[in-house]
Amino acid sequence: MIEIEAITKRYGDTTVVDDVSMTIAPHTITVIVGTSGSGKTTLMRMINRLVEPSEGTIRIDGADNHAIPGHELRRRIGYAIQGHGLFPHRTVAQNIATVPTLLGWERRRIDAKVEELLSLFQLDAAAFGPRYPHELSGGQQQRVGVARALAAEPNILLMDEPFGALDPVIRAKAQDDLLAIQRHFGTTIVLVTHDMEEAFHLADKIAVMDKGKIVQYAAPEEMLVNPATDFVETLIGAGERPFRLLSVGTTGEAAEAGTADGEPLAADASQRDALSALLWSGRDALPVVGADGEPIGRVTLAGLARRAARPQ
């Protein structure tokens, strides 16, 4: 649990973050969105004290984050940034081992952790461990960057536009990987982005920032239905609303009883993907299968249309 209480950051006369309070529930993904200069990155960086607040306090699991020195605090909180920030002179394994080494873990425990994380990120430990960052593709570098952030098993992971430098295909994959990782470790993730698509895809709760203030802090569905201000509505994009609504639900939730012909859809695909498949195939209905490949029903155009309509 992260409790942000009346936090303010001023640089000279400019107030970058203005009296923000919010509570971030444990084991959730909170996405902070906003335009450039809205203060979203500064807000996040005050959680691990890369930026010191001018006023206000932040408590992590009840303890003031000023109770321990900044660098010790940061070793307990994972941190991943855009462009990965890997150390070019250290191997992949050494990069991932950075924080455990700082914490003085035993060699064997570190090696085991590095291996576990690499395989979790679908990188062969024997092949990738000894390589240097520049020998990796952009997507692989980004995964190693996140693996490094998770190496000391932090409860909290802060991510500053972690997927900003990736191409769209790899970005979608990286986002799905992140969701899987979050379910695996139950990490509390705070992620900063300006990509609304990404926010709706990942977030349990979205905080919209504008000019240093939080204008709305709500679950994605709630935000779609009741945008607090015109700014939020613009950010969401009025034309995108039905599709965003579909993208927060899974096909499994939209499945109805019955059968249909055609290429089956996976139950964990988003309803937006299901709509796309229906439109493209020219059919009114498609079968839905579970993770085990067993049919669990079908989705229909009409059913999805009802779900995409403004909730009453």
Place this chain on the structure above:
Amino acid sequence: MTLRIDKLGVVIAALLAYGAFVAPFANFRANRIVPGEARTILEALPSGLGAALLVFVAVSLVVIVLKTPTLLRLVLGLAATLALALLIGLSARYLTPPENTYARVAPASGFWLTSFAFVLLTADALTRLRLSPYARIALLAAVAAAAAGLLLSGAWDGLSILKEYASRADTFWLEASRHVVLALGSLAAAALFGLPIGILCHRVEALRAGVLNVLNIIQTIPSIALFGLLIAPLGWIAVHVPGASAIGIRGIGAAPAFVALFLYSLLPVVANTVVGLAGVPRDANEAARGIGMTDRQRLFGVELPLAFPVILTGIRIVLVQNIGLATIAALIGGGGFGVFVFQGIGQTAMDLVLLGAVPTVALAFAAAVVLDAATELSNSKPGRAA
């Protein structure tokens, strides 16, 4: 097979042809200070040998001008350089009348030009072969060993420069050690002070411009003027600070030379440290802070290792510069190879000048090769591709 012309080869061949067929090979003088008489290759070498050398040069010209295998060019360059080294020694013995200890035989422009052409050929071949840093150092060691072998075997004993050496053998090694101590000692001191100053300049932006400007200005003071400027303060320190004169600090001598070299060394070390640290990727620095490194851990674990190749380049500049500059120290009694250079100039004895100049050049060249190899090694660590 078509014959193709090697562009650099044409230049080398022109040098070689002029050096071998036009310019004099050796210089004969009745004693060490009278003007010399030029001797061509045919006159300077015993009959047959001179003609053989000219034929060898003619064949070499063809090999050099045409595009030939790099390895062949390397072997030719090395073999020819060694042959010339042996022949000039032979020529000295051949030209010196028996029982005459006054006559001097020195290499003349033709020898230097032909040698230079073959060395250039070797260097070009080495560049094309892209030898690994270790191989380059091994080659340097082999060349040094060959030169030492020639010196010890007495093959060069007839040459004027070694006759000068023979009458100064004791002081030569004393001045050599002084020269090395001056050049390396001032470098060590500059690294010791320059690195922290560079780090400080990197961290405290307000200092940067000021410090670098001051060091720049020092760099522009002519060395003689700097020695002069140092006489008064160092003399004052020697008199007024207890123990200062006991450790060798005085207005003239090694102390001002050391201080001047140290001051000249600071700019390259500090500037390269600042540039190197500024070149550390922002992401890496940001991540280092974000995952909980302290400032010290970040400096030693991330910033300095990444800046190291650039800092090493600065050290290389300083070392080569100091080996050359240390020659001037002799002007104020600081010792070093410069002693021979200035004595030689005073006596118009060019051989004595060479006795000071040749070891200085050799030392600077060796230092450059070793540090270039070290820089490349630190650069080629897999993590630092470009």
